[in-house]
Amino acid sequence: MAPSVYRFKPWNVGRGIVWGLFALVLLVAPLLFTSNLSLTMLSQMGIAIVVCLSYNMLLGQGGMLSFGHAVYSGLATFIAMHVLNKVGVTGIPVSLIPLIAGIGGMGFAVVLGFVTTKKAGTPFAMITLGIGELVFAMSLMVPEFFGGEGGVSGNRVVGKPFLGITFGPQEQVYYLLAIYTFVCTAAMFAFTRTPLGRMLNAVRDNPERVEFIGYSTQRVRYLAFIISGFFAGVAGGMAAINFEIATAEVVGAVRSGGYLLFTFLGGATFFFGPIIGGVLMVIASVLLSEFTKAWLLYLGLIFLFMVMYAPGGIASLIMMNLRVAAFGKLRRLWTSYLALGGTALVVLAAAAAMIEMVYHLQLDNTLGSTVNFMGTTLNPAGLDAWFGSAFVLLTGLGLFEFVRRQFAHEWGEVQGEIEKEIKRRETL
Amino acid sequence: MSAGAPSGFAVELRDVRKSFGKTEIIRGASLQVKAGERVAIIGPNGAGKSTLFNLISGRFHASSGEVLVHGKSIDGLHPYEINRMGLARSFQVSNLFVRLSVFENVRCAVLWSMGYRYAFWKFLADLKDANDRTDEVLKMIRLDKRRDVLAMNLTYAEQRALEIGITIAGGAGVILLDEPTAGMSRSETTRFVQLIREVTQGKTLLTVEHDMGVVFGLADRIAVLVYGEVIAFDTPENVRANPKVQEAYLGSVLAEQQAAGAHG
Numbered sequence: 001m002a003p004s005v006y007r008f009k010p011w012n013v014g015r016g017i018v019w020g021l022f023a024l025v026l027l028v029a030p031l032l033f034t035s036n037l038s039l040t041m042l043s044q045m046g047i048a049i050v051v052c053l054s055y056n057m058l059l060g061q062g063g064m065l066s067f068g069h070a071v072y073s074g075l076a077t078f079i080a081m082h083v084l085n086k087v088g089v090t091g092i093p094v095s096l097i098p099l100i101a102g103i104g105g106m107g108f109a110v111v112l113g114f115v116t117t118k119k120a121g122t123p124f125a126m127i128t129l130g131i132g133e134l135v136f137a138m139s140l141m142v143p144e145f146f147g148g149e150g151g152v153s154g155n156r157v158v159g160k161p162f163l164g165i166t167f168g169p170q171e172q173v174y175y176l177l178a179i180y181t182f183v184c185t186a187a188m189f190a191f192t193r194t195p196l197g198r199m200l201n202a203v204r205d206n207p208e209r210v211e212f213i214g215y216s217t218q219r220v221r222y223l224a225f226i227i228s229g230f231f232a233g234v235a236g237g238m239a240a241i242n243f244e245i246a247t248a249e250v251v252g253a254v255r256s257g258g259y260l261l262f263t264f265l266g267g268a269t270f271f272f273g274p275i276i277g278g279v280l281m282v283i284a285s286v287l288l289s290e291f292t293k294a295w296l297l298y299l300g301l302i303f304l305f306m307v308m309y310a311p312g313g314i315a316s317l318i319m320m321n322l323r324v325a326a327f328g329k330l331r332r333l334w335t336s337y338l339a340l341g342g343t344a345l346v347v348l349a350a351a352a353a354m355i356e357m358v359y360h361l362q363l364d365n366t367l368g369s370t371v372n373f374m375g376t377t378l379n380p381a382g383l384d385a386w387f388g389s390a391f392v393l394l395t396g397l398g399l400f401e402f403v404r405r406q407f408a409h410e411w412g413e414v415q416g417e418i419e420k421e422i423k424r425r426e427t428l
Numbered sequence: 429m430s431a432g433a434p435s436g437f438a439v440e441l442r443d444v445r446k447s448f449g450k451t452e453i454i455r456g457a458s459l460q461v462k463a464g465e466r467v468a469i470i471g472p473n474g475a476g477k478s479t480l481f482n483l484i485s486g487r488f489h490a491s492s493g494e495v496l497v498h499g500k501s502i503d504g505l506h507p508y509e510i511n512r513m514g515l516a517r518s519f520q521v522s523n524l525f526v527r528l529s530v531f532e533n534v535r536c537a538v539l540w541s542m543g544y545r546y547a548f549w550k551f552l553a554d555l556k557d558a559n560d561r562t563d564e565v566l567k568m569i570r571l572d573k574r575r576d577v578l579a580m581n582l583t584y585a586e587q588r589a590l591e592i593g594i595t596i597a598g599g600a601g602v603i604l605l606d607e608p609t610a611g612m613s614r615s616e617t618t619r620f621v622q623l624i625r626e627v628t629q630g631k632t633l634l635t636v637e638h639d640m641g642v643v644f645g646l647a648d649r650i651a652v653l654v655y656g657e658v659i660a661f662d663t664p665e666n667v668r669a670n671p672k673v674q675e676a677y678l679g680s681v682l683a684e685q686q687a688a689g690a691h692g
Binding site for chain 2: 195197205210212216220227
């Protein structure tokens with residue numbers, strides 16, 4: 001199931017269609033989801049998409065595992081807030097603030113990245129971690145810039161209205177962010193098609209050899225880091241306009257970890273993976289956290305399973321199945337997918353019941369003795385609920401494992417047939 | 429000869445020494461390779477052949493002495509700086525960009541020499557000269573039909589060919605090949621030697637090689653390296669006849685290969 005073994009490009013022809021669809025989705029999304037909540041979420045998704053894509057420039061394309069990407073998006077958010085607060089004096093259009101923030105993020109990447117990209121691999125990861133902590137610590141030491149504990153807040157409805165656009169209504173903000181999202185995504189995709197973008201892949205695959213074909217790996221990493229810092233900065237500026245506040249947590253390790261986690265979940269091996277990751281990030285942090293207090297635990301579990309069973313993320317799962325479909329063999333796997341999904345749901349439901357009961361015992365006991373779980377009432381104090389969910393969990397796990405083995409076998413067969421078919425076509 | 433004086437040689441080693449800890453691997457090796465010459469470096473295992481290559485290509489730095497490429501000292505230079513001086517090397521164990529296609533592998537090796545450097549404002553697809561040169565190299569190494577295959581999915585012989593392709597793609601005048609035919613069958617080796625001859629036409633070639641058939645078929649001159657010293661550097665005939673070489677190395681190897689019926 002290793003995602004890197006094959007390369008499949010179903011949309012070489014229809015690239016225009018894909019970009020058109022992307023623009024269309026950005027355009028009509030707020031017309032389909034009209035509630036206030038969904039408009040807020042859509043705006044946040046745009047920000048998350050840009051920042052995850054910029055992170056993947058390091059992780060997926062350059063093999064650089066950064067634990068401090070929020071430094072660049074976060075510092076840019078602060079810059080953007082300060083610029084926003086001076087719009088009345090300077091007259092800078094609010095719509096250009098993300099761009100200014102991008103330049104700010106790039107500036108920090110020029111300075112801090114010079115140290116960071118001296119090394120690759122584990123030392124690189126360690127340095128990013130160190131710089132992340134450093135900047136976070138600075139946030140309390142330099143209140144002039146970071147605004148102390150309250151952070152820096154502002155008001156985006158300050159500029160002169162242009163064609164009636166004040167950025168007061170969330171809808172106007174959404175469309176501004178959507179434009180930035182589209183342009184940044186296109187620019188980052190274009191980057192992957194340039195000499196530097198390709199050499200970045202080469203540095204990821206084999207830094208040693210790169211040095212013997214005329215390129216300095218350090219320079220390649222540094223330049224990519226700066227460009228990544230620019231787009232992270234744009235995202236930070238977008239966030240400033242959207243939230244109108246910057247607090248120390250935007251440069252923190254938790255934020256950086258989130259970027260890593262969701263970029264990986266979305267899929268670091270494909271360009272569009274982080275787009276999925278960004279959307280998931282918002283869904284998880286806004287919706288999932290509404291449903292349950294244990295959402296971080298669920299997130300951790302999902303991440304764990306993904307790393308173990310689908311290290312290419314959701315994007316690679318999609319691409320693998322598209323390949324199977326392109327060879328007309330997806331129908332054979334349908335039943336297995338149904339069985340896998342069914343048993344997985346059973347396991348998930350039972351596990352969730354137990355997790356919710358634990359959380360209830362530990363945290364919510366004051367709210368009553370029972371847990372409302374998917375339409376039923378569970379009593380965590382009694383044995384019945386525990387016994388029942390344990391029974392369901394074990395049965396589900398057994399069935400799931402059985403189905404999974406069947407599926408793995410079938411999947412292997414299908415892949416073998418596809419390989420044969422490819423060989424046959426090559427000899428024609 | 430004073431240190432740093434310009435020389436007319438493509439590669440020159442002046443009393444080069446290299447130690448790892450207390451062990452001296454290269455003990456005062458000197459060598460002068462003329463432009464356009466094909467030189468094979470032979471010697472018993474552990475003689476320091478690969479170390480010598482690593483010193484010339486900048487992977488290691490010499491403990492003392494001097495290495496000159498096109499008359500210029502490479503002291504303290506990075507491998508990429510030496511590469512830009514017109515020296516390229518291959519590796520004993522294939523050293524490819526495994527997750528990139530064959531075409532991308534070669535094109536990466538073409539980019540710098542075509543002046544594209546770290547450009548992120550140009551599209552690769554528009555670089556006609558680089559793409560044409562890549563196709564030309566793929567034809568030379570006979571991988572043009574495999575251009576879209578990932579390097580990791582190539583056969584062993586194909587990987588060896590790609591290794592050579594990456595090495596020559598940048599158009600370097602000095603080519604270092606580290607055991608290019610290692611691990612190949614007899615028939616593959618014969619074909620491969622022909623390929624090496626073709627792609628290094630008019631270039632200076634240094635090669636480390638164990639197969640005496642390849643060595644005598646390919647080289648204008650042979651350097652014999654024993655315990656970190658060049659004990660002989662001459663035409664194949666003279667090296668073969670050299671009693672010092674016979675004693676130190678060649679006698680036993682030739683006898684072995686003759687006994688195995690591999691070569692006469």
